[in-house]
Structure formats: C-alpha cells, structure tokens
Amino acid sequence: xxxxxxxxxxxxxxxxxxxxxxxxxxxxxxxxxxxxxxxxxxxxxxxxxxxxxxxxxxxxxxxxxxxxxxxxxxxxxxxxxxxxxxxxxxxxxxxxxxxxxxxxxxxxxxxxxxxxxxxxxxxxxxxxxxxxxxxxxxxxxxxxxxxxxxxxxxxxxxxxxxxxxxxxxxxxxxxxxxxxxxxxxxxxxxxxxxxxxxxxxxxxxxxxxxxxxxxxxxxxxxxxxxxxxxxxxxxxxxxxxxxxxxxxxxxxxxxxxxxxxxxxxxxxxxxxxxxxxxxxxxxxxxxxxxxxxxxxxxxxxxxxxxxxxxxxxxxxxxxxxxxxxxxxxxxxxxxxxxxxxxxxxxxxxxxxxxxxxxxxxxxxxxxxxxxxxxxxxxxxxxxxxxxxxx
Numbered sequence: 503x504x505x506x507x508x509x510x511x512x513x514x515x516x517x518x519x520x521x522x523x524x525x526x527x528x529x530x531x532x533x534x535x536x537x538x539x540x541x542x543x544x545x546x547x548x549x550x551x552x553x554x555x556x557x558x559x560x561x562x563x564x565x566x567x568x569x570x571x572x573x574x575x576x577x578x579x580x581x582x583x584x585x586x587x588x589x590x591x592x593x594x595x596x597x598x599x600x601x602x603x604x605x606x607x608x609x610x611x612x613x614x615x616x617x618x619x620x621x622x623x624x625x626x627x628x629x630x631x632x633x634x635x636x637x638x639x640x641x642x643x644x645x646x647x648x649x650x651x652x653x654x655x656x657x658x659x660x661x662x663x664x665x666x667x668x669x670x671x672x673x674x675x676x677x678x679x680x681x682x683x684x685x686x687x688x689x690x691x692x693x694x695x696x697x698x699x700x701x702x703x704x705x706x707x708x709x710x711x712x713x714x715x716x717x718x719x720x721x722x723x724x725x726x727x728x729x730x731x732x733x734x735x736x737x738x739x740x741x742x743x744x745x746x747x748x749x750x751x752x753x754x755x756x757x758x759x760x761x762x763x764x765x766x767x768x769x770x771x772x773x774x775x776x777x778x779x780x781x782x783x784x785x786x787x788x789x790x791x792x793x794x795x796x797x798x799x800x801x802x803x804x805x806x807x808x809x810x811x812x813x814x815x816x817x818x819x820x821x822x823x824x825x826x827x828x829x830x831x832x833x834x835x836x837x838x839x840x841x842x843x844x845x846x847x848x849x850x851x852x853x854x855x856x857x858x859x860x861x862x863x864x865x866x867x868x869x870x871x872x873x874x875x876x877x878x879x880x881x882x883x884x885x886x887x888x889x890x891x892x
Contacts, residue, residue, distance in 0.1 A: 505802045511570050514551075518577040521550065530582040533708040534853055539585050547589065548619030552578070555593045556601055561613035568743070568808040572750035572801055579754020583857035584708030586751050591660040591709075592616070594744035595865075596623020599669040599685060602743075603728035603736050608687060612667055624665035626656040626688075626714055627737055634870050636671075637680045637734060641716060643672035645723070650674075650686065652694070652719040658864075662697055662712035666690045669740070670716075671733045683734040685727035694719030705856035738815075741865060745818040746804040749825030752861055753797050756829055759836040759854055760790045766840055777839075786835045793828045800824055816878035823871035826861035833858040 507515070526543060533539055547553065555571045557563025564570070571593065578586050597616050600608055600623075615621040632638040641654025652672050659668075668688045675682035688695060698713030728736050764787060767778040777783045804821045807814045833855045837844035844851040862868045 503803060503806050505569060505806065507570065507573055511566060511573060514564075515573050515577060517550065518552070518574055519580075521546065522577055522581045526578075526585055527581040530585075530850065530853070533582045533584055534847075535707075537584075537707045537710075539582075539588060539708045543585065544588075544619070551617075552589055553592055553619035553622075554617030555589075556597050557613050557617040558601065561609060562617035563613065564617075568746055568805040569802060571747050572805045575747050575750035576754040576757070576798075576801075579751040580758040582708055583751075583755060583854070584706045586754075587660060587706050587709035588622075588664075590747060590751055591625065592623045594747050595625030595740055596661060596665070596667070596669065598744060599625070599727055599736060599740045600667075600687065602739065603685065603732075604687075607724065608727070612687065616667065621666040622661055622664050624659055624661040624668045625740065626659050626662075626668045626670040628658050629654070629656055634867055636737065637683070639671060639673050639683060641670075641672045642676075643674050643684060643686065643721070645674075648723050650721045650723065650726070652686065652688070652716040652721055654716050655698075656714040657698075658701070658711055659714050660709060660711050660864075662714050663700055663710045668695075668714070669727060671737055672716075674730055674733075678731060680734040681731050683737075684730045685733040685736045686721050687725040687727050688716075688719065688721055692719055692721060703860075705853070705858075705860060707853075742815050742818040743808055745822040745865065746801055746808060746814075748861070748865055749797065749801040749821045750805070752825040752829040752858075753794070753801055755854055755858070756790070756794050756797060756832045759832050759851070760787070760794055762851065763787060763790065763836045763839045766843075770841075783839060786839055790832050790835055793832055797821075797825055797828045816875055819866070819871040819874035819878075822866060823868050823875070826858075826868060829858045829861050 551564050554563030555566060555574060559565040578589060600612055612621065616623055627636060629640055631640055641652065643650040643652045654672065670686045670688045671683055672686060673682055674684040694717045696715040696717060698715055700710050700712045703711060767783050767787065768776050770777045800821050804814055804817045807817060836851050837855050840851050843849050846852060
C-alpha cells in the first residue's frame with residue numbers, strides 16, 4: 503500500500519487547507535449562530551471543485567479516487583462540521599450512486615451539474631419505521647406506463663432543503679423483501695415531491711436536515727437507478743464505500759482538536775506553570791495523538807482498498823465505528839483540558855463536542871457497524887478462514 507499523493511493533489515490539499523483555515527474557519531462561529539453557510543463560501547467551494555470530488559473528470563469532476571477524497575475531507579474536517587456535512591453528503595451519498603450505478607444517459611444529464619455545484623445531491627433512505635432496519639421501508643413506487651408513482655415519506659434527510667437531486671429508495675415489490683427495493687433519481691421539481699419541516703438539531707449548524715414527502719410523485723421510468731429490485735444492494739454499496747470519507751472528515755476534526763488542546767495547554771497557567779507540565783495533561787495529549795494516528799492509518803488503508811475495487815464491507819464498518827468513537831473520545835478530552843472554557847459557546851471546543859455525537863448515529867449507528875463486522879467475521883470463519891486478516 504502506497505499512500506503517497508501526486509504533486510497536483512498535494513497542491514490542492516494546500517489550497518484547501520488555506521481556504522479552510524483562512525476563509526471558512528474565521529466565520530465558523532457565524533455559521534453556528536446563524537445556522538447558515540454564507541453563499542460566498544459555497545460559491546468559492548464550487549469554484550475550487552469541492553462539489554466534484556466523487557465525479558469522474560469526463561463529467562466535469564476531479565476524479566481523484568477515495569484516497570484523494572480523504573486527503574481533501576481531512577482538510578475540510580478542520581472547520582465547521584455543518585459546512586463539512588453539506589459537502590460530504592453531496593459528494594458521497596448524494597452523487598456516488600449515480601456515478602457507480604447510473605447509465606450513460608443519467609450520468610451525462612446529472613453529473614456535470616453536480617460536479618459544478620449547480621445541482622446539490624441528497625440521499626433519501628431513512629423513514630420513521632426504517633432507520634437501522636433499512637429494509638422496513640413503507641415508501642412505495644408503482645409503475646404506471648412510462649412513469650413510477652411514488653408515495654411515502656423520508657426523514658432526517660441531509661441537504662433536503664437545498665437539494666436538487668435525490669437518490670430515493672422505494673418498494674416496488676413488497677413480496678420480495680429487500681430484493682423488492684428500487685433506487686430512483688428524483689429531481690426537486692418533480693410533481694408530488696414536497697420538502698417538509700427542517701429539524702432543529704443539537705449540532706451540525708449550517709447543515710440542514712428535513713422531512714421529504716412523496717404524494718403521487720411522478721418519476722420517469724428512465725430515472726430508475728440501476729436495475730429494479732437492486733435498490734437495497736445499491737444503498738449498502740453507497741453507504742459502505744463512503745464510510746472512509748466520513749472517517750477522514752472526523753480525522754480532520756480530531757487533528758484540529760489536538761492542535762487547539764496543545765496550544766491551550768501551553769498557554770494556560772495554573773499553580774505557577776503551564777498545564778502542559780502536568781503529567782495528566784501530557785497523558786491526555788498523548789492518548790489523543792495516538793488516536794489520531796490510529797484513525798489516520800486505518801482511514802487511508804480502507805480508502806486504498808476502495809480504490810483497488812476490493813470488498814470493504816467489514817473494513818468500512820470498522821473505520822466508521824473507529825472514527826466516531828475516536829472523535830467522541832478526543833472531543834471529550836479536549837473539553838477536559840480546556841476546563842470551563844471548553845464548555846462555553848465562545849470557544850470552538852463546545853461546538854466540536856456537540857457535533858461529534860451524531861457520528862455514532864448517522865450513516866449507520868455504531869451498533870449496526872458492530873453487527874456488520876461480526877457478521878463478516880462469522881462468514882469468514884464458516885469459510886475456514888480461521889486466521890482473520892484485513
């Protein structure tokens with residue numbers, strides 16, 4: 503495995519670091535207060551190509567592969583997680599399905615506009631009765647002539663208020679269970695698509711999550727994504743292949759928290775000396791650094807596996823679980839190091855602490871990741887692979 507990056511990607515990484523540290527991060531508190539990402543930040547992101555990370559060059563994207571995406575995700579993870587989530591959802595769940603499963607007509611129609619940021623992507627799987635149990639969908643799609651009529655609802659849909667294109671999962675044949683679920687590309691302007699209430703969340707301010715309703719929503723037959731009945735398998739692939747990217751975003755946040763904690767520990771004086779001289783603070787920092795490097799190593803290993811076309815179902819679950827656990831541990835230690843300052847809204851530690859919590863829930867809870875890992879281990883054992891290797 504070789505994680506060295508090209509000179510071109512290194513230049514882009516430096517440009518994104520500069521943009522994040524000098525343009526986005528100085529207004530992170532403003533994003534938090536107003537619950538809105540300024541238009542000029544989104545436009546600058548589009549101009550830099552940050553909405554085309556997952557899209558091949560022939561459709562106007564950057565085509566940089568998963569390792570390349572993780573390099574960029576790590577940098578944007580260093581600032582407002584709301585901003586990061588808008589980009590992450592669009593580049594992963596929002597567009598990867600069309601890239602991987604779309605036919606040529608679908609790719610030509612949607613990907614250039616998604617690469618430029620003219621179209622924003624979203625992924626509509628979760629329902630009130632179908633969260634961790636993703637096969638328990640109630641939303642249905644019935645074919646009538648040259649259209650499918652979709653009825654039902656989705657909730658907790660990231661980017662829904664600003665999205666132009668939704669990848670939607672609906673039941674086309676309930677008798678077939680998981681094999682009766684189909685993926686659709688649904689445009690914002692399709693008749694019968696209604697965006698509902700925007701949720702008030704604990705964190706991720708600036709990233710908006712809303713309900714989506716389908717009331718006799720008319721979707722052309724040509725907007726079936728992949729084959730009919732392959733929607734659940736498509737959803738699993740989209741989720742699995744994107745988890746290294748989510749881990750990379752968590753990694754960037756963890757790195758930033760470590761840097762902030764190191765700086766504060768050198769500046770904060772108690773008992774006539776900087777707290778960095780206290781052994782317990784040194785131990786906290788050492789544990790944080792160890793966690794950061796552990797997450798970095800596994801993130802890029804899984805990203806490399808994705809780029810090689812390998813089956814990463816188990817490893818992607820591992821890195822998603824590891825990333826969320828480490829982010830929450832590091833955020834907790836950062837609050838402890840900063841003391842009272844880490845608990846107030848005037849300093850970013852409190853924001854990262856709140857933002858970290860959702861990572862154990864969205865895109866598959868930590869418990870579901872453990873189920874996936876255990877299930878894959880049992881399959882490997884049954885095949886006679888007693889020495890389980892990654």
